[in-house]
Amino acid sequence: MRNLDTAFLALADPTRRAILARLALGEATVMELAEPFDMTQPAVSRHLKVLEGAGLITRRVEGTKRPCRLAPDAIAEIDRWLDWLRQAMARNYDRLDDVLAEMQTEEGKEKP
Amino acid sequence: MSKLTLTTEGDRHVVVTRRFAASPEAVFRAHTDPKLVQKWLLGPDGWSMPICINEAKPGGKIRYEWSDGKGAGFHLTGEYVEVEPYSRIVHIERMHLPDPTPDNHVETRFEKDGTGTLMIMRMTLPDAETRAAMLATGMDEGMEASYARMEGMLQRGELAA
Numbered sequence: 001m002r003n004l005d006t007a008f009l010a011l012a013d014p015t016r017r018a019i020l021a022r023l024a025l026g027e028a029t030v031m032e033l034a035e036p037f038d039m040t041q042p043a044v045s046r047h048l049k050v051l052e053g054a055g056l057i058t059r060r061v062e063g064t065k066r067p068c069r070l071a072p073d074a075i076a077e078i079d080r081w082l083d084w085l086r087q088a089m090a091r092n093y094d095r096l097d098d099v100l101a102e103m104q105t106e107e108g109k110e111k112p
Numbered sequence: 113m114s115k116l117t118l119t120t121e122g123d124r125h126v127v128v129t130r131r132f133a134a135s136p137e138a139v140f141r142a143h144t145d146p147k148l149v150q151k152w153l154l155g156p157d158g159w160s161m162p163i164c165i166n167e168a169k170p171g172g173k174i175r176y177e178w179s180d181g182k183g184a185g186f187h188l189t190g191e192y193v194e195v196e197p198y199s200r201i202v203h204i205e206r207m208h209l210p211d212p213t214p215d216n217h218v219e220t221r222f223e224k225d226g227t228g229t230l231m232i233m234r235m236t237l238p239d240a241e242t243r244a245a246m247l248a249t250g251m252d253e254g255m256e257a258s259y260a261r262m263e264g265m266l267q268r269g270e271l272a273a
Binding site for chain 2: 025089090091092093095096097098099100101103104
């Protein structure tokens with residue numbers, strides 16, 4: 001079992017979650033990651049260090065570059081995020097259920 | 113039991129489905145009548161939608177403004193492309209945070225399903241990176257509300273890998 005505290009601390013930052021979401025599309029270098037997030041390379045490197053320490057990404061050496069990719073465990077984490085997004089939308093639609101029930105009641109009143 | 117499904121498709125799509133115990137006409141109206149939209153499209157608990165403009169006709173405007181009642185807020189603008197009562201809506205939307213996000217092209221279908229309705233919402237983002245960013249943003253919202261619950265689950269060991 002890996003250290004869940006470290007993993008969740010790593011996931012608590014929106015930039016790191018966005019970096020993981022980008023890596024879900026495939027391997028990327030620090031330079032490629034810095035560009036869409038409008039961040040300096042040292043800032044991205046600091047985030048990558050946290051993600052690597054949490055076991056969410058792995059890095060390999062390719063000449064002077066060290067491209068990053070998602071660790072297999074991180075894919076399970078992304079599935080978990082999708083669950084959270086589902087829950088946020090689910091709250092809206094639960095409220096819509098109530099609205100639809102109200103609409104039916106009102107229709108019933110109009111047509112005695 | 114969760115009735116909602118949210119899945120990614122290809123590089124640029126997100127597909128959401130949900131069943132409702134009401135007719136397609138009622139579900140369509142709840143998506144296009146501003147007074148009804150204001151009752152449910154609110155996101156996290158505690159937020160409201162003081163401004164709701166929803167002109168359900170081709171070329172019609174959409175503007176939703178949300179507020180947490182404590183000074184925080186953001187808004188969404190969009191345009192209707194196609195409106196087929198009570199079965200299909202195509203619209204384009206973007207969030208203003210405050211800079212506009214890339215356009216999200218959304219097709220929403222309402223299909224009769226027994227005595228109820230199956231809603232199928234298919235979003236198309238301009239590219240894979242925009243979709244990743246959108247999902248990451250949505251995740252934040254879920255994250256906040258779920259953090260306390262997650263901590264409880266961690267303590268009980270339910271999330272142990």
